[in-house]
Structure formats: C-alpha cells, structure tokens
Amino acid sequence: xxxxxxxxxxxxxxxxDFQPGGVAVVQVQSGRKQTGRLLHSGYLPxxxxxxxxxxxxxxxxDNRQQKSSCVCLLADDDYDVYQIEEPKVEATExxxxxxxxxxxxxxxxxxxxxIDSYPMPLSSKNNIQQLSVVSAHESVVGAYVECIKSAGxxxxxxxxxxLVVQYLHCIQQGENQTQxxxxxxxxEGALAIYHDTDLYVARHFKTGIxxxxxxxxxxxxVYDALLLEIQRSMDYFESSxxxxxxxRLLIHPKLPQTEKMGVYLxxxxxxEIDFISVGxxxxxxxxxxxxxxxxxxxxxxMRGLHS
Numbered sequence: 001x002x003x004x005x006x007x008x009x010x011x012x013x014x015x016x017d018f019q020p021g022g023v024a025v026v027q028v029q030s031g032r033k034q035t036g037r038l039l040h041s042g043y044l045p046x047x048x049x050x051x052x053x054x055x056x057x058x059x060x061x062d063n064r065q066q067k068s069s070c071v072c073l074l075a076d077d078d079y080d081v082y083q084i085e086e087p088k089v090e091a092t093e094x095x096x097x098x099x100x101x102x103x104x105x106x107x108x109x110x111x112x113x114x115i116d117s118y119p120m121p122l123s124s125k126n127n128i129q130q131l132s133v134v135s136a137h138e139s140v141v142g143a144y145v146e147c148i149k150s151a152g153x154x155x156x157x158x159x160x161x162x163l164v165v166q167y168l169h170c171i172q173q174g175e176n177q178t179q180x181x182x183x184x185x186x187x188e189g190a191l192a193i194y195h196d197t198d199l200y201v202a203r204h205f206k207t208g209i210x211x212x213x214x215x216x217x218x219x220x221x222v223y224d225a226l227l228l229e230i231q232r233s234m235d236y237f238e239s240s241x242x243x244x245x246x247x248r249l250l251i252h253p254k255l256p257q258t259e260k261m262g263v264y265l266x267x268x269x270x271x272e273i274d275f276i277s278v279g280x281x282x283x284x285x286x287x288x289x290x291x292x293x294x295x296x297x298x299x300x301x302m303r304g305l306h307s
Contacts, residue, residue, distance in 0.1 A: 014070035014153065015301030016056070017161075017294070018144070022046050023056050024297035026290070027065070028305070036169065036305050038278055041294040049143060057151040066152035071300040072144055074160055076204075079136040080106065081162075083120065086129040098133050106135055114141045118163065121198050124242040134160060157303060162202040164299035165192050170250060170276065172197060177247040178237070180230065181276070183295050184251075184258060186210050191230065193237050193246075201237050205229050212257040223264045230265070248272035253292040 017024040022045040029037040040063075046055040060066060082105055087097035098117055103110040113135050120130040141158065148155045165171065165181055171194050178195045187208040193201035207226050215222045234246050249265070251258055254275040266273045278290040278298055290298055 012068050013301045013303070013305065014065065014068050015073070015164075015294075015297040015299065015303075016070055016148070017073045017297035017300065018052060018075050019293065020047070020075075022293070023052050023059075024291070024294040025056070025059060026294050026297040026301045027068075028298070028301045030305050036302055038288055038290060038298070040288065041291040041298065043291055043293040049147070053147040053150060056147065060151045060153060067154055069156045070148060070153045071157045071159055071164075071303045072148055072155060073164065073296060073300050074136060074141075074144065074158060076161060078140050079134055079160060081160075082133045082135070083130055084133055086119070086131050098131070102133055102135055108137050112138050114138050121195075121200055121241065123240040125240055159300055159303065161190065161296050162192065162199065164296060164303060166194065166197050166199060167299050167302035167305070168276070169302075174247075178243060178245070180234065180246055180249045182230070182249060182251045184208050184212070184253070185293075189226070191233055193233060195241070195243050200241060201233050203229065203233055209253075209255065209257055212261055215257075215261070220264060223261055226261070227265055227268055246271045248274060250274055250276050252276040252295050253290075255292070 013028050013030040015026040015028070022043050025040070025042050025044060026038070027040040029035060029039055042059070044052070044055040044059055046052040082102050084098075084101050087094065087101060089097045095115060098115050099110040099113060102115075106113060114137070115133060115135050117131045117133045120132055122129065144158065145155060171179065174194065175196055178193065181192045181194070183190050185208050187206065187210050189205050189207050191201070191203045191205070192199060207222060207229070211222045230249070237243075238245060248271055249269065251262055251273065252275065254277070258275070262273050262275070
C-alpha cells in the first residue's frame with residue numbers, strides 16, 4: 001500500500017485538476033517574494049485519459065514548463081473516503097490497520113490500494129478520534145503519475161478536492177474564525193466549513209451555475225434549495241462542535257449568476273457574504289484573472305506556500 005499525501009519541498013508550483021471535460025492548470029509564484037501570485041490559469045478541453053495526457057504534454061511543451069513541480073488532484077470518481085474510528089495501534093502499524101478496516105468496503109484487493117488518512121476534529125458529541133481514510137486503486141494513481149511524468153513535470157504531491165481549500169490565503173489567515181466556502185461548477189457544487197485551518201464539514205450537491213442561470217425573479221427555488229443545503233451544514237457544525245456561529249460565507253466564482261444568488265442569500269443570512277478574489281494580494285494591477293474552472297487547481301498550487 002502506498003501513500004497519497006506525502007510531498008517534497010519545491011521552488012515552483014503548478015496545480016492540476018483533471019475534470020470530465022478537460023484539465024485545469026494553474027501556475028503560481030512560490031519564491032520568497034509575492035508568494036502565491038497567480039501567474040497563469042487555463043482550461044485544456046480534452047475528454048478521456050489519453051486526450052488529457054496529450055493536452056497536458058502540449059501545454060508543458062508550449063510553455064516550457066518541463067521539470068516544474070506540480071500538485072495533482074485526483075478526480076472525485078477516482079477515490080473513496082471512509083470515516084472510521086482511529087485504530088489503537090502504533091504509528092508504524094497504522095497504514096496496515098487502516099487497510100484491514102476498509103478491506104470489506106472497497107471493491108478491489110487491499111494490497112492494491114493506495115491509502116492515506118487525515119484526522120477529523122473531535123466533536124462535543126463524540127470524543128473518540130475519527131479518521132477519514134482515502135483509498136484509491138494503485139493502477140488509478142499510477143495513471144496520474146505516468147501522465148505527469150510523460151508531460152515532463154515533477155510530481156511533488158497528490159491531493160483531493162476537499163482538503164486543498166485549506167491552502168487558500170483566507171483560510172490560512174482565518175485564526176479563530178469559522179468560514180464557509182461555497183464553490184460552484186457547471187452542474188454541481190461543494191461546501192466546506194473551516195474553523196481556523198481545520199476542515200469540519202465537507203458536502204457535495206447537484207446544484208451548479210447552470211441551475212442558477214434558470215432562476216428568475218418569479219422562480220427562485222434553486223436559491224432556496226442552496227440556502228437549505230448551507231443552513232443544514234451550519235446547523236450540523238454548530239450542534240456537533242459547539243464552536244459558535246459562522247463568521248462569513250465565501251463564494252467562488254464571481255459571476256453575474258453567483259452575484260445575484262449572493263444578494264438573495266444575504267437577505268436570509270446573519271453573517272457576511274463575500275467572494276473569493278484570487279490575486280487581491282498580488283500587488284500587481286496586471287495580475288491575470290483566475291479562470292472559473294481552475295479554483296481547485298489554484299488551491300492545489302498553493303499547497304505548502306504559506307507554511
């Protein structure tokens with residue numbers, strides 16, 4: 001069994017997010033000056049493993065990015081997450097114990113699994129340490145590694161969508177704050193609740209920008225459905241962890257559809273609502289805008305830059 005989240009130090013950073021319709025690519029500055037400054041974001045339309053590998057290889061060649069370090073995100077369909085009670089074993093035996101805990105939950109042999117885990121915060125209702133165990137088939141992970149290797153990039157880490165949001169500057173600077181991050185793609189969305197830099201709640205739902213486009217002044221049911229998702233998540237957080245109420249809701253991307261939604265939500269919210277603005281700390285008026293498909297790729301590219 002291998003490990004997913006280990007990484008090495010690096011001087012440059014590229015974030016990659018393999019999506020059903022293409023590859024999101026983000027490049028940020030990672031030196032001592034203007035760390036995290038957005039240098040490039042782009043979406044490479046391509047469907048299928050071979051087409052995406054070719055698109056990435058061409059981008060690396062065209063932009064002379066060979067040997068640049070990168071953080072790669074696993075597609076949501078390529079891994080599973082299971083929450084279990086932390087096994088009472090020595091640290092050196094943990095990975096094997098995790099394998100035994102999930103061997104009947106996965107549909108492949110545990111010896112072919114790449115496994116890693118991260119601790120969940122203790123709740124006021126349960127003081128037993130829970131772990132979220134991430135598992136993927138080694139052949140799936142191997143395909144990502146080979147794709148990046150063939151493109152000429154240097155893979156420094158593999159990560160997952162729910163975790164990389166913590167690398168945003170607003171989360172890293174959110175000491176003693178509780179923040180909700182709402183990110184929307186074309187036909188789906190994700191919601192994460194962070195206190196300090198710790199992830200407490202992560203949920204996915206089938207409401208996205210396409211659905212928001214259908215909302216009008218007479219039919220705002222999609223806004224109400226989204227508000228219900230947010231409220232349920234916040235109620236769960238507040239009742240389970242006893243850390244007080246939400247400080248603010250941050251939304252990405254900032255589009256006419258999401259701005260209209262934000263105005264509607266603000267009418268029912270008792271907290272601040274704002275949009276995530278990538279590049280606001282760049283000190284560079286000519287900083288490029290983040291391409292809407294590239295939010296999680298940007299988060300991945302920020303991994304380790306504020307530590």
